Amino acid sequence: MKEEKKQQKIDKKVDEFNRKLDQLKVSPSIEENLEIIDDLFKDNQIIKYRRIVNENDSSMEFVIVFCEALVDHILINDSLIKPLILTHIKVGKGDDCVKTVMERILHAGEIEKADNFRKIVDAVCYGDSVIFISGCQEALYVDTKKFSSRTTEEPPAEMVLSGPREGFNENIMNNMAQLQKRIRSNDFKCRIMTIGERTKTICMVCYINSLVNKNVLDRLFKRLESIQMDGILDPNYLIEMIKDNSFTPFRVLGITERPDSVVGKLLEGRIALLIDGSPVAVTMPYLFMENFQSPEDYYVNYYYASISRLLRLTGFILTLFAPALYISIVAFHHELLPVPLLIHFAIERSSVPFPAAVEAFLMIGIYELIRETGIRVPSNIGQALSIVGALVIGQAAVDAKLIAAPMVIVVAITALTGLLVPKLSGAILVFRPLMMLLASFLGLYGFLLGASFILAHLLTLRSMGVIHVSAITKLKFQEVKDLYIRAPWWKMRTRPMELTQNKVRMKVKRNGK
Amino acid sequence: MKRAIVVFVLIFCLAFGGCYSYKGLDKMIIVMGIALDYDEQSQKYLATLEIVDIPNSSEKEGIKNKMLECEGVSIPDAFFNATKKIRSILYFGSCEVLIICPGIAQKGLKTIIDTFVRTQELRETAFIMVSQEEKAGDLFKKAKGMTSAIISMDIQQIMEQGSMLSGTIKKVKMYQVYNDLLSQKKCPSIPALHLTGNDQEKVVEANGTAVFRIDKLKHYLTPEETIFLLLAINEYGGGSLMLDKDGDPANDFCILVRKAISDTSLKIEEDKPSFGIDIKLRAVLDESELFNEKLKYEELKQLEEDYARMIEEKVKNLLDKVQKEYNCDIVGFGEKVYRENPKFWEKIKDKWFEIYADVKVDVKASVKITNINIMR
Structure with a gap:
């Protein structure tokens, strides 16, 4: 009883804090905003700010807030500070000022508006720079992220003798790039979700729209949305939360660190789940015989x-x-x-x-x-x-x-x-x-x-x-061609049945027959 | 549904799981062969079991054998008495050799075959043999293994391979004798073993066939006679056949039989059965009088003809002997009658052995020499 009451009190406090964050609006006064920032990031000394005054109009004041460890300093200097100091454009006061700064002054690719401090906190914590403009009731945040990450290496657990030697690394955008550059089609979809109440980890669900089995996709989203965790660091956190049979020691969702392997599976109608901070991609649905497959199977005789x-x-x-x-x-x-x-x-x-x-x-x-x-x-x-x-x-x-x-x-x-x-x-x-x-x-x-x-x-x-072990019930060649054996590519004319809504892979037989 | 699957799995496992009584490999004595004697005076069975001498065997010195002797008023009793001498249990699962002494064979096979068929571990596919020595145990005790330290393994190999190579061994498994005794339409014939000298040691040798009347030993066929018995009953596996043309050993022919098929046919005329045996041989020439000379086609044809006549004559002689002299139906003519005409068999089965003694058998042989085994 005591414990419960204690927990209820803590929950109440957390809720109050979150609500406060949502309700905190950006004020036209820069000093007030800085006070709030100071209060929010108290004792966190890597949050820095930089005051800027336009050289042509000293009434135009800006403050850039950023997290020192996560940003690209050169980018901030060249595309934020420099144009803000040197610009001749009058910003003015009121609603238009944010629009003017956004559209006419800043030299940055990704800029968004924010009017409450929840967005601002999230942005600063993920390497964006927040710009407060004097006299404006909105702030801007600009993508200035720069994290160091490992170079692309061949994953040691999935070495191949012949075939591509690229592997994923811990940067999700890089991993995404590896997939996108292999599938140059607008049919390739990528939905972004944020999972983890504290870590706010970015997860990407990738699939090829015309191939994917929509039932499986719906099921995945439903399960992902129901997850309530304070943090995820590796796909295995998610795998254990979303897998069908919770207690089985068998692996029912596939994992790989190889982009070529992921693309191969996407092309069969499977879905891939990438998670920021981990080089491991989850592929699903996962058939039992995939345990015995290696990406190399498709690159050799x-x-x-x-x-x-x-x-x-x-x-x-x-x-x-x-x-x-x-x-x-x-x-x-x-x-x-x-x-x-x-x-x-x-x-x-x-x-x-x-x-x-x-x-x-x-x-x-x-x-x-x-x-x-x-x-x-x-x-x-x-x-x-x-x-x-x-x-x-x-x-x-x-x-x-x-x-x-x-x-x-x-x-x-x-x-x-x-x-x-x-x-x-x-x-x-x-x-x-x-x-x-x-x-x-x-x-x-x-x-x-x-x-x-x-x-x-x-x-x-x-x-x-x-069904995980579908191989046992199959008898036709087209259905077992890639299970126990690997048939020649010109024989693999269909995709696995349960995985896709579009079975036909090759419309014409070899040599146009 | 789930319950049905579980029940199915349990039944499946019970049916295919074999017996599950635990026996540690280190806690049992592996019996390789059984030699069975009967002592008339004490009226007791004396079994000599050849066992693997595990404590004295090792990687370096190889496997050794040991004899375990036991006696009892019955065969199971003898085996139980053996366990008084040993700390482990006897394991008959790999025993493939069963030798009986002439005394038991003359008394009748029924009791011992019945006992051994009922023994759980001993396989029905074990080879059964008759010792020509007075005591079957002597074959184990006095002999020495030729290629293996365990004599039973040698005997097993002689039965398996020898029947294919020399053509003088009729290999017989226990269940076949059991079937013969059970059906009473055929008389069993079992290979005979004796001791022979070899490099100052004694070794076991297969020596012809023991012929039984119903279940009692009647006579031994020589190895040469066994060849023609095997030819007649379509069990000849291969070997060489000599042809003595003019009595001079220098002019003998020899052929190596590659394939031999024989077929028995039955004819019933006026309530009298008569049989035909048709033997077909394919062979290659192994030894010829015409050294270094080309064998002409006509000569080869003549040779084939000579061989066929010889085989016909020898088989006829052999059958005459077993019909009239010993009155043993080892070819299985009775069974043939039963299979082709059961109603007729019912009529004659009571006086079958009398009919059998005078039954007419027509033997026909044809030999084809496919190869003279010389490159020209």
């Missing part, structure tokens, strides 16, 4: 790409099921092993004190620990780590009769294939131990039980209302 994709699928199945299968065969179903292998396994196992299940949990646990350490550790210590890991896991554990040699092979296969599908690492981390647990109590029965439940769970998943 289609035989190579198809086989690689099947390998990735095999890798996922192996890394999820290999330890569980090993446990169930070694502990329950010896008949499945060829006799010579059975004997060798028995010889190896005879000197090990633990049952196969304990052994497997031990080894997989150690591997996960080493893997996690490898990610967290600074890169120059990584080498030492891998040596220790190899020695502990491989040689020493077998020599010390802690584990049997076949287990090392199983762990090695599991670990290696796990790296093949990084997009599914979350799901693998959750479901692998689960499978192992079931297999160690129930053998192949448990194994099949677990596998069936994973499959059933996968089938319930939706991505923005679209």
